[in-house]
Amino acid sequence: GAGVSQSPSNKVTEKGKDVELRCDPISGHTALYWYRQSLGQGLEFLIYFQGNSAPDKSGLPSDRFSAERTGGSVSTLTIQRTQQEDSAVYLCASSSYRGSNNEQFFGPGTRLTVL
Amino acid sequence: DQQVKQNSPSLSVQEGRISILNCDYTNSMFDYFLWYKKYPAEGPTFLISISSIKDKNEDGRFTVFLNKSAKHLSLHIVPSQPGDSAVYFCAATENSGGSNYKLTFGKGTLLTVNP
Numbered sequence: 001g002a003g004v005s006q007s008p009s010n011k012v013t014e015k016g017k018d019v020e021l022r023c024d025p026i027s028g029h030t031a032l033y034w035y036r037q038s039l040g041q042g043l044e045f046l047i048y049f050q051g052n053s054a055p056d057k058s059g060l061p062s063d064r065f066s067a068e069r070t071g072g073s074v075s076t077l078t079i080q081r082t083q084q085e086d087s088a089v090y091l092c093a094s095s096s097y098r099g100s101n102n103e104q105f106f107g108p109g110t111r112l113t114v115l
Numbered sequence: 116d117q118q119v120k121q122n123s124p125s126l127s128v129q130e131g132r133i134s135i136l137n138c139d140y141t142n143s144m145f146d147y148f149l150w151y152k153k154y155p156a157e158g159p160t161f162l163i164s165i166s167s168i169k170d171k172n173e174d175g176r177f178t179v180f181l182n183k184s185a186k187h188l189s190l191h192i193v194p195s196q197p198g199d200s201a202v203y204f205c206a207a208t209e210n211s212g213g214s215n216y217k218l219t220f221g222k223g224t225l226l227t228v229n230p
Contacts, residue, residue, distance in 0.1 A: 004158065031216060042119070042204060042220035043159070050216070059217075091158055095216075103149075104218065106158030 002026065004107035006092050012113045013082055021077040021110045025094030032075050033095075033104060034067055038088040046090075049075065082114045118142045119207050121221035129229055134192040136224050138205030141186065147210035149218065150179060150190050153202045162203075163190070166210070195228045202226070 005024045025032050034046040045059040049069040069075040089111050093104040120139045128134045146167040151159035165172040165179045178191045205221040
């Protein structure tokens with residue numbers, strides 16, 4: 001079946017511009033996560049959506065970052081006034097249940113480069 | 116502060132031999148641990164996990180060992196195959212807490228299995 005998809009796969013932007021990154025989770029998955037991986041670093045948790053509950057935004061690094069999940073499915077991560085330190089691979093994941101296995105299925109990521 | 120540490124950025128082994136990937140953690144609240152495998156240009160994929168109530172979990176060629184007193188876990192791959200060449204991420208979470216969805220990742224270890 002279809003996995004998690006993300007678009008675009010690559011995005012190059014100029015400092016100060018806004019960018020939108022899209023994630024399509026696996027159909028039926030109620031939980032959706034955004035992570036980012038900066039060069040030489042591990043995956044850093046950004047935000048978590050679960051059903052209709054209020055999202056956990058505790059990982060967002062600044063107020064320039066925001067995310068939405070419309071209709072409980074597709075999610076958009078928006079970065080306003082991008083900075084060079086925002087350059088990273090942004091990964092989206094989804095899972096069917098917040099249970100003991102906690103297996104999250106990842107998309108291929110969006111590589112963001114801020115010039 | 117890095118709560119999950121993978122101190123070896125890379126590891127090279129011969130095909131057929133054992134690969135041992137190590138991971139240390141500092142947060143004593145972590146009680147569930149996962150290993151993810153990542154190929155270039157793809158998202159991480161779940162490999163194996165272990166709960167803190169166990170000290171070993173085995174799945175085919177992959178075995179994870181947990182030493183709670185040392186806050187150390189390791190992933191053993193026996194026998195190693197060239198297709199195992201990838202980056203391996205260790206991740207941890209507080210499964211019994213309210214935020215068990217929040218995975219904390221290490222920086223990863225690049226495993227190269229030579230034919």
